[in-house]
Amino acid sequence: MSTFHLVDHPLITHKLTIMRQIETSSKDFRDLLDEISMLMGFEITRDLPLEEVEIETPICKTKAKRISGKKLAIVPILRAGLGMVDGLLRLVPVARIGHIGLYRDPETHEPVEYYCKMPPDIENRLVILVDPMLATGGSASDAITKLKERGCHGNIVMMCLVAAPEGVARLQKDHPDVDIYSAALDEKLNEHCYIVPGLGDAGDRLFGTK
Ligand code: PRP
Ligand code: URA
Secondary structure, eight states, X not given: OOOEEEOOOHHHHHHHHHHHSTTOOHHHHHHHHHHHHHHHHXXXXXXXXXXXXXXXXXXXXXXXXXXXXXXXXXXXXXXXXXXXXXXXHHHOTTOEEOEEEEEEOTTTOOEEEEEEEOOTTGGGSEEEEEOSEESSSXXXXXXXXXXXXXXXXXXXXXXXXXXXXXXXXXXXXXXXXOEEEEEEEXXXXXXXXXXXXXXXXXXXXXXXXX
């Protein structure tokens, strides 16, 4: 089974509390999601492999370490995942970006796909799939299936902001090879499959569409 990593650094938890509040503006919501994404990126990239290289400082030659191994790709689930891309890009500016467009059908709550564009070498990269909300887990699960159809195996991690237990369970069942990083694990889903207490509709709050 995959591991669920709760990334509950005090700075992240504090910023998330502000995001949850109903009176927080779209601008502040966007800025905070960006900041949290960068902070979470530190945790997600903690185990990147290093290799030893010879360098020359102004003083002498020495051995030092630099990141080796797979290059990165960041894959946001549209729309709300877009708000997590820039924070990660500030840490890894050379990462490639793929996009998966999914929306939840308001009646069935099942994801509907409308767009998918990936870097051609996606299977050789470490893929960070990003979406602030892991509710039923349907969108994330479908997105991971799409990535696997393109050859990604054992190289995907999921990064979200708020997860519901139902979404974590669904993802661990459907994709036991994909670790999940989240800033919070909330209580449950309500009858509309929104996370409780959650933060409402992430896409609408991010883009001011409601
Ligand atoms: C939200 C969210 C996730 C999905 C989570 O997107 O950003 O993609 O719902 O729900 P699930 O785990 O039950 O699938 P939404 O469908 O509202 O689309 P939007 O980002 O375009 O608003
Ligand atoms: N999508 C959201 O944006 N919020 C939820 O709570 C659930 C799905």
